[in-house]
Amino acid sequence: MTDRDTRHQQSMQKLKAHVDDKVANATEERGLLMVFTGNGKGKTTAAWGTVTRALGYGYKVGVIQFIKGLWECGERERLNDDANLEVAIMATGFTWDTQNRESDTKACQEVWQEAKRMLEDPEIYLVVLDEITYMMKYGYLDVAEVIAALENRPAEQTVIITGRNANREVVAMADTVTEMQETRHAFNAGLKARRGIDF
């Protein structure tokens, strides 16, 4: 073995010991509250990746699309034949397209009833509340009501919340929070959004 090989082996042994320790200490099992926030690309995408993963094991999944529901969506197309997946869509476009607080609030409240039903159903292993942060930010949804629904959900249910500017209360109660930070975005360099990649 060369010196480099030996050093590599030692460093990997240390890393392995560290990871083994962490695995041994992780003993609690229950559903998680995960938040994907920040201004970078990958929040909704990571949520759909997790949806695909859960469906892969045959778990039931519910997705609520609070904003992009009317957009073309390759993930939804690919998975919509799956009997274990239920998608509920807010029946307006982007709030900057409609520019009407009243109708947006109404549409949001309607789809929130679907979300509440899912958040009470112990059969649903994973619930994705896609872009719900904007609904709270714009005041279409009452933060306290969302928090209560999250707190009272079945113990085994995991919930993923996506969107920029996740509010403090939700971040405070989350088990896992990832901030997707935009280091560079092709769109800003004049590159068109691409079918099958960006939507």
Next chain:
Amino acid sequence: MTDRDTRHQQSMQKLKAHVDDKVANATEERGLLMVFTGNGKGKTTAAWGTVTRALGYGYKVGVIQFIKGLWECGERERLNDDANLEVAIMATGFTWDTQNRESDTKACQEVWQEAKRMLEDPEIYLVVLDEITYMMKYGYLDVAEVIAALENRPAEQTVIITGRNANREVVAMADTVTEMQETRHAFNAGLKARRGIDF
């Protein structure tokens, strides 16, 4: 209309004008190089979300799993009946399990041949090089060779690179870079990794 409604409408009009401008300026169309890096959760997950999306439109996709290939993987299970998806797996476990530079390098080089083939194939719309950053970091792969393969790939092909510590050269040539930052991770609070959610 109340004052609040009017202010909301004005602010949404401004936002819409800003987004419309950006969309109008984004005119170049070609495949992208995207990097999901950082120490947070969601890098591989966002890559699989994009895979699901591309498959949803019937595009061909190639995935190379450099590290987690031997792990259980719900996304792979869910999508592996899709004739448009090809997955190549590095035939070792985590490098900290094997702790052997020589055999890891060999296994890496073998699966890299599959990656190179995909990176030359204009039929493949999306190639995911999952966790390839570690291969370059540990010296299992030559950075210059990876860069050359990326530069010479078909113009319409999008490539996603995932993993911590993406090297400068790759970041410099990327169109989109997202740094997934860990704000909080359930695992560190003693919560077990969960089937269908974490793997």
